[in-house]
Amino acid sequence: MPKILIVDDEQVIRSGCRQILEMNGYQAEEAADGREGLRKLAAEEYDVVLTDILMPEMDGMQLLEEASKLGKDVVFIVITGYATLESAINAGRRGAFDYLPKPFNADELIAKVERALEHRNNLIELRRLREERDRNLLECSNERARTLTIINSMSEGVVAVNRKRQIVLINPAAAKLLRFDDKHVIGMLIEDTIQNPELREIICQSLENVAKTQSFKRLEFTTSWNRTLEAGITPISDEKGEAIGAVAVLSDVTEEKKIEKIKSDFVSYVAHELKAPLGAIEGYLNLIIEGITAGNPEKEREMILKSRDRARGLIALINDLLDLSRIDRKRALKEMGPVDLKDLLQETLDFYRLRAENKSLRLGFAAEADLPPIRGNREDLSRLFANLISNAIKYTPDGGEVKVDLRRTNDHVCVSVSDTGIGISEEAQKYIFDEFYRAPNALAKKITGTGLGLAIAKKIAEDHHGNIRVESRENAGSTFRVFLPVLDRYAAPLANSGHA
Amino acid sequence: MAKRVLLVDDDADFLEIHKTILESGGYEVDTAATGQEALEKIRSRRYDLLIADLIMEELDAGFSLVYAVREEEKTRDLPILMLTSAEERTGFRFQLDKDKEWMKVDDFAAKPLSPAELLKRAAKLTENR
Numbered sequence: 001m002p003k004i005l006i007v008d009d010e011q012v013i014r015s016g017c018r019q020i021l022e023m024n025g026y027q028a029e030e031a032a033d034g035r036e037g038l039r040k041l042a043a044e045e046y047d048v049v050l051t052d053i054l055m056p057e058m059d060g061m062q063l064l065e066e067a068s069k070l071g072k073d074v075v076f077i078v079i080t081g082y083a084t085l086e087s088a089i090n091a092g093r094r095g096a097f098d099y100l101p102k103p104f105n106a107d108e109l110i111a112k113v114e115r116a117l118e119h120r121n122n123l124i125e126l127r128r129l130r131e132e133r134d135r136n137l138l139e140c141s142n143e144r145a146r147t148l149t150i151i152n153s154m155s156e157g158v159v160a161v162n163r164k165r166q167i168v169l170i171n172p173a174a175a176k177l178l179r180f181d182d183k184h185v186i187g188m189l190i191e192d193t194i195q196n197p198e199l200r201e202i203i204c205q206s207l208e209n210v211a212k213t214q215s216f217k218r219l220e221f222t223t224s225w226n227r228t229l230e231a232g233i234t235p236i237s238d239e240k241g242e243a244i245g246a247v248a249v250l251s252d253v254t255e256e257k258k259i260e261k262i263k264s265d266f267v268s269y270v271a272h273e274l275k276a277p278l279g280a281i282e283g284y285l286n287l288i289i290e291g292i293t294a295g296n297p298e299k300e301r302e303m304i305l306k307s308r309d310r311a312r313g314l315i316a317l318i319n320d321l322l323d324l325s326r327i328d329r330k331r332a333l334k335e336m337g338p339v340d341l342k343d344l345l346q347e348t349l350d351f352y353r354l355r356a357e358n359k360s361l362r363l364g365f366a367a368e369a370d371l372p373p374i375r376g377n378r379e380d381l382s383r384l385f386a387n388l389i390s391n392a393i394k395y396t397p398d399g400g401e402v403k404v405d406l407r408r409t410n411d412h413v414c415v416s417v418s419d420t421g422i423g424i425s426e427e428a429q430k431y432i433f434d435e436f437y438r439a440p441n442a443l444a445k446k447i448t449g450t451g452l453g454l455a456i457a458k459k460i461a462e463d464h465h466g467n468i469r470v471e472s473r474e475n476a477g478s479t480f481r482v483f484l485p486v487l488d489r490y491a492a493p494l495a496n497s498g499h500a
Numbered sequence: 501m502a503k504r505v506l507l508v509d510d511d512a513d514f515l516e517i518h519k520t521i522l523e524s525g526g527y528e529v530d531t532a533a534t535g536q537e538a539l540e541k542i543r544s545r546r547y548d549l550l551i552a553d554l555i556m557e558e559l560d561a562g563f564s565l566v567y568a569v570r571e572e573e574k575t576r577d578l579p580i581l582m583l584t585s586a587e588e589r590t591g592f593r594f595q596l597d598k599d600k601e602w603m604k605v606d607d608f609a610a611k612p613l614s615p616a617e618l619l620k621r622a623a624k625l626t627e628n629r
Contacts, residue, residue: 275585276511279612283517290615292524299520306513446512 007037034058064094157250277310320452338373396421418479535565554584579625585611
């Protein structure tokens with residue numbers, strides 16, 4: 001039920017109005033002057049105020065002024081004895097909605113009040129809508145800030161252009177990738193900012209005939225400063241399918257490209273290394289099958305033996321490749337624990353003793369006492385030293401010597417494997433740890449090998465935060481040294497472990 | 501008069517296999533394991549055919565040998581059969597119509613070749629010698 005306040009110093013008018021209003025289903029209250037009216041207005045909610053202008057204490061104009069400070073959606077109707085336009089305009093200026101000239105009758109009063117109530121409802125609705133809009137705007141600006149923050153923190157570059165080919169948005173990553181200052185390019189044309197012609201061209205294409213080509217375009221290009229970038233360009237279209245812009249997402253794929261190249265080189269290398277022995281085996285088999293060597297059983301047997309050698313070489317190569325990929329697996333998956341190197345080296349040497357004896361090689365081993373164990377993967381370390389020791393035996397002519405030495409140097413344990421073999425030229429030492437590299441003197445002497453043994457050794461050493469070095473002169477033997485870090489928590493000799 | 505072939509390959513087994521096949525076909529065969537060794541042999545005597553592996557000790561050894569042979573007055577017309585087991589490593593398709601001109605060889609073949617195929621190609625390349 002709407003509540004009406006009647007402010008008038010004339011009691012007759014106050015009670016007359018109240019009766020009319022109550023008869024028409026309104027709730028009405030009275031105030032004898034502006035001050036009392038203001039008090040009531042401040043304390044309670046009213047829908048409409050009927051106020052006289054001329055009153056003691058506080059007149060209607062003052063009341064209007066003071067009431068407007070309360071910030072309430074109350075609608076004022078000014079009761080005025082001077083039915084002049086001037087006082088109505090004055091009251092209107094002060095925020096009154098309407099005026100009621102005296103004398104007035106019941107119908108006129110009710111009509112005015114109803115209009116005022118309608119206006120009040122509109123006011124309330126308007127306020128609600130305004131608040132809603134403000135709330136939406138707030139959300140909107142929050143949303144925008146949030147989106148911008150996200151875009152600006154992306155590692156991919158984002159550039160948006162409008163239909164006129166002006167840059168309208170660019171995040172720091174894109175500015176960095178394209179090497180320009182993001183503060184100054186907004187609004188500039190792409191032909192004045194983007195250096196790469198292919199990227200410009202593809203953005204322009206995306207801006208044309210979008211309806212026909214609603215498509216995502218992909219581009220890989222190399223910048224003038226030699227980075228390979230990948231760009232994904234998507235047209236932005238309005239509901240009619242017209243282009244209103246385009247957005248490009250950029251990322252630097254230089255490193256991936258490098259890795260891809262290494263990988264494909266490796267694969268083709270491996271393919272070749274696998275095909276050669278198989279081709280040789282097939283060649284020998286063809287000779288035997290076609291009867292070309294039929295008159296010569298000696299030669300045929302020789303060929304079969306050679307085929308077997310090639311098959312063995314192939315198996316060794318495949319084992320090495322499997323080793324490589326096993327070592328490349330995440331180190332996290334590997335069990336690392338304390339490894340007693342002395343024990344490990346002894347085991348490895350025992351394995352190769354027979355091979356050394358067959359070549360009349362002396363095999364020596366010296367180890368410092370009380371060495372701390374190191375932290376590592378036993379299987380991998382075993383492979384590392386097996387590769388070094390078997391190489392030493394393989395590249396040392398009959399009657400020579402291979403020595404393994406284990407000692408501590410500061411924070412490292414050093415394992416050295418030295419031989420009196422054919423040695424490695426200074427030139428070849430640069431490549432000796434590369435995959436598939438074989439030293440020329442080894443090839444000339446027809447010593448078989450996969451070219452992977454030392455690459456595997458190096459990988460394992462580095463996996464253990466260690467390193468491997470070679471010292472050698474051609475025809476004067478080689479020494480390979482492996483340094484592995486000693487970990488403090490294993491610094492106590494094994495015998496004392498558990499008595500910390 | 502038997503025709504003389506020089507085989508060049510850094511894989512001893514392929515030298516052995518191809519030598520055996522060619523000898524069974526009535527050719528006289530010399531072998532060389534490096535491009536350098538092959539050049540010395542070509543300069544010191546006359547051959548009717550050179551069969552060279554593309555990849556010897558390093559990627560372009562086969563190419564450089566062929567170019568060297570073509571540059572010398574005496575050996576300019578020597579027929580050359582280029583063998584390879586590494587088509588995928590070189591990026592060339594080893595198609596005569598596409599690569600013959602700049603590779604300056606008379607024929608290509610991928611390893612391994614069947615004995616019959618090798619003899620057929622050798623016969624074709626040496627028929628006018």
